[in-house]
Amino acid sequence: MDGLTLEPLKVVSTRGMTVDTQEFHPEPRVAAIVASHEHPEFIVNVKETGQVLLVNYEDINNLKTTTIGAARFLHDGGWDSTKRYFMTAANQSNKIAVVDSKDQKLTALVDVDKIPHPGRGANFKDPKYGPVWVTSALGNEKVTVIGTDPENHKDNAWKVVRVLKGQGGGSLFVKTHPKSTNLYVDTTLNPDPKISQSVAVFDINNLEAGYKVLPIAEWANLGEGPKRVVQPEYNAAGDEVWFSVWNGKDQKSAIVVVDDKTLKLKKVIDDARIVTP
Structure with missing residues (x-):
């Protein structure tokens, strides 16, 4: 066009x-x-x-x-x-x-399990395996880490180097930022409301430690509705992460802003004009 x-x-x-x-x-x-x-x-x-x-x-x-x-x-x-x-x-x-x-x-072609759904995926430097790219999945809780550096880490290139255990299946997006040490994994389509309404956060420098859970929908305080949390996105500075909280068209939705360093709530944007953002 x-x-x-x-x-x-x-x-x-x-x-x-x-x-x-x-x-x-x-x-x-x-x-x-x-x-x-x-x-x-x-x-x-x-x-x-x-x-x-x-x-x-x-x-x-x-x-x-x-x-x-x-x-x-x-x-x-x-x-x-x-x-x-x-x-x-x-x-x-x-x-x-x-x-x-x-x-x-x-x-x-890299084999993964099951129904990978990366969005754009996420890139970071793994402390053990070098540059990697990450996908989550719809079909299970696995967060799959794939090596991407054929020049300096040839043995790891285009291979699964880690499989992290997230909250559950139903994930749509993963996200990090060059200035961050956090990896966020949503679980938007998980059937358990506690899981679909929250996100997992991994420390890139200590991936074996598991994840922290951020109660994004609870912070939004929207009342009734599915309140599915989806698609973390950073601001340009890389110090804030914005989450959409999806509700039905006749229910309140919101955008929740989190401080990337402290993992604390920074702002809830819940204007009536926001419909399933």
């Missing part, structure tokens, strides 16, 4: 063959699109076929597309710390696909 007018400039079909059974799929969905930092390309996850398309937009009249076979049921993902490798979940295949955006090829 034209960036100013949003007028379509080129329409490209994503129909194609499934990566495993080589069957034609007539209606595959696009699950994620990210811009490459290495080439003038968009990286496109085609969910049902398991194909990753590298669409070069340099000359849209003579469009070049590289097709990478990954694994079926591609969903969301994010960059490793170098912004070279796109780490993306093939959730119903229980794999993380690693796409090298510089060399434009599949680097690895």
Whole structure:
């Protein structure tokens, strides 16, 4: 699309063959699109076929597309710390696909368990294994840590180096920040309200110690409703973490701000105009 007018400039079909059974799929969905930092390309996850398309937009009249076979049921993902490798979940295949955006090829398929759902994932430097990327899961309590440094930590690259035990399944997002030593894991879709209404916080420098629980929904003090806590996001300075507290459209929702250093409540934003933020 034209960036100013949003007028379509080129329409490209994503129909194609499934990566495993080589069957034609007539209606595959696009699950994620990210811009490459290495080439003038968009990286496109085609969910049902398991194909990753590298669409070069340099000359849209003579469009070049590289097709990478990954694994079926591609969903969301994010960059490793170098912004070279796109780490993306093939959730119903229980794999993380690693796409090298510089060399434009599949680097690895990493087995994980069960139904990974990283959002963009989280990057930090593990005290033992070096640079890593993290995903949580919908299907269980596991928080899976994958090595991402093939140059200085070759033995750990594209391998599961740790599996942390979180509060439970139903996680949608993990988050940390370069200035933080905390790793936050939500459990939004867990059937237990105590778990879905709180978040787990791991100390990156002491991962074996387990997690602390922050009662985000309790702090929000919203009254009735499911009050599901979702998607921690840092402010630009990296000293605050903001959480959405989801309620029904006829119930009160809120945004809860936490001090990243003290893990204490800083502010509740519960304006009536906030509906399932």
